[in-house]
Every structure is written in C-alpha cells, then in structure tokens.
Amino acid sequence: MTAVAASVPAVTRPTRVRRRWASVLWLLPPLVVVLGFFCYPLALVLRQSFVTRSGEVSLAVWQQVVTSPEFTAALGRTVLLSLGATAGCVLLGTFLALVLAFAPFPGARVVSRIVDAVLAFPSFLIALAFTFLYGSAGVLNAALGGQGGGPVDFLYGPWGVLLAEVTFYTPFVMRPVLAAFAQVPSAQLDVAASLGARPALVLWRVALPEAWPALASGACLTLLLTMNEFGIVLFVGAKDVITLPMLVHTKGIVTFDYPAACVVAVVNVLLSVALYAAHRWVFRVLGAGRSGEGRRGAVPNPA
Amino acid sequence: MLFRTRRSRFLLWLAFGVLFGVVIAAPLAMVGLAAVAGTWNGVLPAEYTARHLADAASGDALASALVSVQTGLVASLAAVLVGTWAALAVRSAPRPVRRVVDTLLHLPVAVPSVVVGLSLLVAFSQPPLALNGTRWIVLVAHLVIVLPFGYGVVSGALDRADPALAEVAASLGAPPALVLWRVRLPLLAPALSASASLSLALSMGEVGATVMLYPPDWRTLPVSVFAQADRGEVFLAAASTVVLLGLTLVGLLTLGLAKGRAAER
Numbered sequence: 001m002t003a004v005a006a007s008v009p010a011v012t013r014p015t016r017v018r019r020r021w022a023s024v025l026w027l028l029p030p031l032v033v034v035l036g037f038f039c040y041p042l043a044l045v046l047r048q049s050f051v052t053r054s055g056e057v058s059l060a061v062w063q064q065v066v067t068s069p070e071f072t073a074a075l076g077r078t079v080l081l082s083l084g085a086t087a088g089c090v091l092l093g094t095f096l097a098l099v100l101a102f103a104p105f106p107g108a109r110v111v112s113r114i115v116d117a118v119l120a121f122p123s124f125l126i127a128l129a130f131t132f133l134y135g136s137a138g139v140l141n142a143a144l145g146g147q148g149g150g151p152v153d154f155l156y157g158p159w160g161v162l163l164a165e166v167t168f169y170t171p172f173v174m175r176p177v178l179a180a181f182a183q184v185p186s187a188q189l190d191v192a193a194s195l196g197a198r199p200a201l202v203l204w205r206v207a208l209p210e211a212w213p214a215l216a217s218g219a220c221l222t223l224l225l226t227m228n229e230f231g232i233v234l235f236v237g238a239k240d241v242i243t244l245p246m247l248v249h250t251k252g253i254v255t256f257d258y259p260a261a262c263v264v265a266v267v268n269v270l271l272s273v274a275l276y277a278a279h280r281w282v283f284r285v286l287g288a289g290r291s292g293e294g295r296r297g298a299v300p301n302p303a
Numbered sequence: 304m305l306f307r308t309r310r311s312r313f314l315l316w317l318a319f320g321v322l323f324g325v326v327i328a329a330p331l332a333m334v335g336l337a338a339v340a341g342t343w344n345g346v347l348p349a350e351y352t353a354r355h356l357a358d359a360a361s362g363d364a365l366a367s368a369l370v371s372v373q374t375g376l377v378a379s380l381a382a383v384l385v386g387t388w389a390a391l392a393v394r395s396a397p398r399p400v401r402r403v404v405d406t407l408l409h410l411p412v413a414v415p416s417v418v419v420g421l422s423l424l425v426a427f428s429q430p431p432l433a434l435n436g437t438r439w440i441v442l443v444a445h446l447v448i449v450l451p452f453g454y455g456v457v458s459g460a461l462d463r464a465d466p467a468l469a470e471v472a473a474s475l476g477a478p479p480a481l482v483l484w485r486v487r488l489p490l491l492a493p494a495l496s497a498s499a500s501l502s503l504a505l506s507m508g509e510v511g512a513t514v515m516l517y518p519p520d521w522r523t524l525p526v527s528v529f530a531q532a533d534r535g536e537v538f539l540a541a542a543s544t545v546v547l548l549g550l551t552l553v554g555l556l557t558l559g560l561a562k563g564r565a566a567e568r
C-alpha cells in the first residue's frame with residue numbers, strides 16, 4: 001500500500017491538468033447524444049413558439065394560446081389533478097408503509113414485491129384496468145345491478161384520472177418512505193411506547209420525523225410525474241379532462257398546429273423543470289443532510 | 304411490536320387489506336382476468352377462453368410485440384452504453400463540468416414524454432437529419448427518455464464503489480483501458496444489469512413520445528394496445544397488455560440471470 005501512496009504525488013501538476021482536460025474530451029460522445037437529441041430539439045421548440053404559421057417572428061402565438069380558454073382550463077386542470085393525486089399518494093403511501101413497517105403480517109413481503117412490480121408497469125395498464133372495474137359495463141356496475149350504464153359513472157371524468165394516478169403513483173411515495181421507516185431503530189419505538197406514549201403519538205413523534213425527507217422528495221417526484229402523465233389521460237380518454245401534455249398531443253398530432261403546441265410545451269417544461277429543481281434540492285438538502293446527522297447521532301461512541 | 308393489542312392490529316390490517324385490495328391489487332387482477340375472459344357481463348367472467356391471448360400472439364399484434372422488443376433492446380443497450388460512458392467519463396472531469404453534465408443527463412426525466420416527441424418532430428422533420436417517418440426517430444425518442452435512468456443507476460453505483468481496487472491495479476502498472484475492462488466494469492456488472500432492466504421496462508411501456516412519432520411500419524405494442532382499446536376490442540387490449548408484461552418480465556429475468564453469472568465469475 002505504501003507503493004500506491006508514494007506513486008500518487010509523482011504525477012506532476014501540469015500532467016494532472018492536462019489529464020483533466022483530456023477527460024473532458026472523453027465526455028464528448030455522450031454529450032453529443034444529449035445535446036443533439038435532447039437540447040437542440042428543445043431549443044427548436046422554444047424558437048418555433050415565437051414563429052407564426054406564416055413565418056413571421058412575433059409574440060402573436062403566445063398571446064393567442066395563453067389567453068385562450070382551453071389553455072387556461074388545461075393549466076388549471078393539470079395543476080389541480082397533480083396536487084390532488086399527490087395528496088392521495090402521500091396519504092395512502094404513508095399509511096401502507098406504516099403498516100408494512102410497524103405492523104407486518106404474514107405475506108407482507110409478497111405485498112411489497114407486488115408494489116415493486118407496479119413500478120415497472122406502464123401507467124396505461126391502470127387506466128385499462130379501470131375500464132373493466134369502473135367502466136359502464138364494468139365489475140362494480142354489474143355488482144350494483146346496473147345493466148348498461150350503471151350507477152357508477154366517474155371514470156370518464158377528472159375523478160377517474162385522479163384515482164388512476166393515485167393507484168399508479170402510490171408506490172413512488174411508499175417505497176422511499178418504507179426505506180426511511182426501516183432506518184428507525186425499533187428500540188426507539190419501544191422506549192417511547194414503554195414511557196407511556198400511545199401508538200399514534202409514537203408514530204407521529206418518533207417514526208414520521210425520520211421519514212419527512214423521503215416523504216418530501218417522493219411528493220415532489222409524484223407532483224412532477226403526475227403533471228407530465230400522459231398514458232393514463234390518453235387511455236381514460238375523457239373528453240373534458242384535457243391536461244397540458246394532452247393539449248400538446250392534440251395540437252401537435254391532431255390539428256398539426258406546431259407553433260401553438262410548442263407554446264404549451266414550453267409552459268409545461270418550465271413547470272416541470274421548476275418542480276424537478278425543487279425535487280433535487282429537497283433530496284440533497286433534507287435527504288443527505290439529515291441521514292448524515294442521524295447516523296452520527298446514532299453512534300455517539302464509536303469505541 | 305408497536306401495536307400490542309390484537310384488536311388494534313386486526314383493525315389496521317383490515318384497513319390495509321381493503322385499501323391495498325381496492326386501489327392496487329384489484330386493477331392488476333382485472334387486466335389478467337380480462338385477458339382470458341370469453342363473455343363478461345357479471346361480476347366475474349361467465350366463461351374463460353384463450354382466444355384473445357392467441358390473437359395477441361399472432362398477426363398485427365405479434366408484429367407490434369416484436370417491434371416493442373427490438374425497440375426496447377436497442378434503446379436500453381444504447382442507454383446503458385451512453386450512460387455508463389458518461390458516468391465513467393464525468394468522474395474525472397473538473398468539478399464545474401461535472402455538475403453541468405450530471406444535471407444535463409438527468410434533465411430528460413423532468414420533460415414530459417409528449418414534449419420529447421414534439422421536439423423530435425420539430426427538429427428532425429427537415430434536413431440535415433430527416434428522421435421523421437422512419438423507425439430511427441422512435442428509437443431516438445426511447446433513448447432520450449430512458450437515458451437519465453440508465454445513467455443514474457450506473458452513476459449511483461460509482462458513487463458507492465470503492466476506488467481502491469482500480470487504484471491498486473493502476474499502481475501495479477495496468478494501463479487505463481485494462482483497468483477499465485478487467486477491474487472497473489466487472490465491479491459495475493450488477494449496476495449495468497440494473498440499468499439495463501430499468502431502461503428496458505421503461506422503454507417497453509412508453510406511450511407518450513411514441514404516439515407522437517411512430518411511422519406505420521414501426522408501431523410499438525403500447526400504441527397498438529391503445530388502438531385496440533379505442534376500437535372497443537378491450538379484451539384483446541388486455542391480452543396484448545399481458546403479452547407486453549410477459550415479454551418485459553422475460554427480459555428482466557434474463558438480465559437478472561446475466562447479473563448472477565457475472566457476480567459468480
């Protein structure tokens with residue numbers, strides 16, 4: 001090992017600097033892929049949003065799209081849907097994780113495997129499943145005795161999309177929270193309980209604080225993903241549930257109005273990137289900072 | 304044990320069972336059931352049949368499935384290659400470069416897949432690179448969408464990896480290429496497998512960008528499922544979805560086996 005240590009200072013400074021810049025050259029091939037296939041097309045989308053169909057450069061398209069009622073409705077609907085779905089995922093995901101972590105039952109591992117599997121599934125699967133469950137000829141309507149157009153009729157509206165998003169994205173919250181709960185030493189819970197705290201209080205004051213960073217980061221991610229969700233909205237196919245990605249699709253593919261589609265796309269990307277920045281920030285500041293402190297606090301005396 | 308009384312535990316489990324069953328398990332079971340349902344007017348299908356599955360494994364649906372498999376393989380292979388290359392190269396770059404490149408490679412996660420599709424349409428419908436109307440534009444879209452995941456998994460593994468082995472090999476006189484091939488990449492084998500699995504699963508289920516871009520001769524299975532469901536052939540759509548999940552599962556299991564063998568060596 002001394003040989004290794006001795007060989008390191010032998011590299012002189014200029015060589016190291018030269019090597020650093022050589023390593024930047026090595027970065028070129030992947031950078032070409034990202035710049036060419038991701039950044040350059042996005043830049044063209046931004047440019048296209050300022051060019052009208054007749055080819056003039058102006059803010060006309062922006063003005064026309066941003067003030068149109070379908071855009072404002074889509075924006076409001078997208079934000080409301082993603083806030084609602086995220087709230088649902090946070091509540092449901094935390095509850096499911098609490099039970100799996102602190103009141104495990106026989107078969108709990110199978111359940112968490114199923115949840116893992118959902119993470120690998122495409123989202124449209126849930127929307128398709130919902131047609132069989134809650135559709136007009138679905139199981140629920142059959143069970144309630146309605147023949148052809150039964151009493152349950154929420155699928156083809158915002159509630160159907162909301163419930164489908166909650167189903168699909170709950171694992172995205174549950175997984176990190178479950179991992180955070182696993183870090184809570186059970187001795188801490190036992191001590192709190194033995195001092196007379198009721199289970200609800202123990203969970204609230206001991207277990208949940210440990211999971212806040214995971215919960216915050218998971219919620220940010222879910223907010224981002226539900227805002228960008230397309231498969232579920234497409235498959236549910238509700239006429240009055242037009243979200244921003246759906247509007248991009250309609251304008252781009254159905255009416256071929258590229259400039260307008262580009263305006264909607266730019267707004268959508270700005271929203272998502274802001275949320276993504278928040279997610280990264282939460283992950284870095286809360287996540288890394290807290291778990292580091294926690295680890296140091298947990299081992300006060302290394303000897 | 305936090306919940307000591309039998310009653311509190313039982314109530315908790317009951318709530319869990321109802322919520323989990325209704326929200327997560329029932330929808331998953333429905334697709335499987337619908338794939339083999341003959342007629343379905345009641346709560347459960349009246350009769351079962353393998354007809355839809357047979358339809359989903361022949362003709363147009365089969366062609367679509369093959370397109371999906373090829374797209375998934377090419378996109379995930381490219382994502383692992385580009386992602387691993389980037390993750391290795393970015394490590395020795397100066398700090399500011401590293402931060403910028405890392406952010407750039409993660410960024411496609413934040414962009415809706417529909418917008419990725421639209422941007423490729425806008426950029427590649429005209430020369431210099433007129434990819435629109437060819438299968439390449441679909442492959443490029445899938446690569447862009449899965450690349451952040453392919454890169455992220457390898458990059459995360461490199462963060463946790465112990466650099467000592469590579470340093471020892473280098474100090475013993477192995478040239479960088481040999482260190483990479485014989486030490487660093489074998490150590491990364493589990494991460495490469497995980498990266499490929501994630502990329503494959505995402506690519507197989509991709510709809511948003513594909514529906515914007517696909518040419519008639521390169522229609523992936525999720526797009527076909529949508530077309531089937533839209534035509535009202537919901538049982539066939541369910542069967543095709545089961546085929547899609549089965550193919551994905553086979554891919555993931557194969558990659559898992561590859562990982563196990565690499566770890567043994």
